[in-house]
Amino acid sequence: MRHHRHRPRPTPDAASAGEAGSWLYGLHAVSAALANPGRRLRRLLVTRGAEQELAERFSPPWRVVPELVERPRLDSLLPSDAIHQGAALLAEPLDPPPIEKLLEQTTGPVLVLDQVTDPRNVGAILRSAAAFGAAAIVVQDRHAPQETGLLARAASGALEVVPILRAVNLARALEALKKSGLWVVGLEAAGPVTLAQSGLTGRRVALVLGAEGEGMRRLTREGCDELVRLPIRAAMESLNVSAAAAVALYELARE
Numbered sequence: 001m002r003h004h005r006h007r008p009r010p011t012p013d014a015a016s017a018g019e020a021g022s023w024l025y026g027l028h029a030v031s032a033a034l035a036n037p038g039r040r041l042r043r044l045l046v047t048r049g050a051e052q053e054l055a056e057r058f059s060p061p062w063r064v065v066p067e068l069v070e071r072p073r074l075d076s077l078l079p080s081d082a083i084h085q086g087a088a089l090l091a092e093p094l095d096p097p098p099i100e101k102l103l104e105q106t107t108g109p110v111l112v113l114d115q116v117t118d119p120r121n122v123g124a125i126l127r128s129a130a131a132f133g134a135a136a137i138v139v140q141d142r143h144a145p146q147e148t149g150l151l152a153r154a155a156s157g158a159l160e161v162v163p164i165l166r167a168v169n170l171a172r173a174l175e176a177l178k179k180s181g182l183w184v185v186g187l188e189a190a191g192p193v194t195l196a197q198s199g200l201t202g203r204r205v206a207l208v209l210g211a212e213g214e215g216m217r218r219l220t221r222e223g224c225d226e227l228v229r230l231p232i233r234a235a236m237e238s239l240n241v242s243a244a245a246a247v248a249l250y251e252l253a254r255e
Helices: 027-035 048-057 071-077 099-105 119-131 149-155 170-179 218-222 241-254
Strands: 022-025 041-046 066-068 087-091 110-114 136-140 164-167 183-187 205-210 226-229
Touching: 022 027, 022 149, 027 041, 027 048, 027 087, 027 149, 041 048, 041 071, 048 066, 048 087, 071 087, 099 136, 099 170, 110 119, 110 170, 110 241, 119 136, 119 149, 119 241, 136 170, 164 170, 170 183, 170 205, 170 218, 205 241
Parallel strands: 041 066, 110 136, 110 205, 136 164, 183 205, 183 226
Antiparallel strands: 022 087, 041 087
């Protein structure tokens, strides 16, 4: 296997301050970002083994020249709990399209997250959204995690596939989705009918999920056209929000 010629660059430690973008890490997240023409890439740091793995996932030449480093360099650059698998990519945030244009170009449901703040949960929801053909995820900007390396790794490549749209006011975002023809459905344990019973065939849905514990806020709940529940047995009070999203998206995909 051929290897790229590696240009001498500053150490990762020196690059971690003052360069635009954020570090994505893990083989799935990095290879998906390399394959995404919409990503602006700054630096790619890899161990020799990770470079070979990435080349098998997405054939070079890449749009950024890889820099060979030893694993301890990555350990010092990234968070202590980062499972980087020998690969880290400095990339600028994605620029999502306007919601109106996105809705015109897609057909799947839209997920709306009301103060779901754990990046691991948002990443897992992104994976399910990509798997079941969701068009986008809408979040409230002040109460949602940034698209960091942790979120990207949890999404396992789905961050490059499903746009995250950030709204200043979630209630107004729901109104905009309604005006675009979507039926806004809130997922809540006390919903009067199950998602399967709600008769959504033929309707494009915006599915709203609230934070674990608190659920949807009052204004968000009032902004829904309909409240539904999942048929969870009484012995189990609720599902993790990412698991609930996966089940609900599967049900919508069956319609």
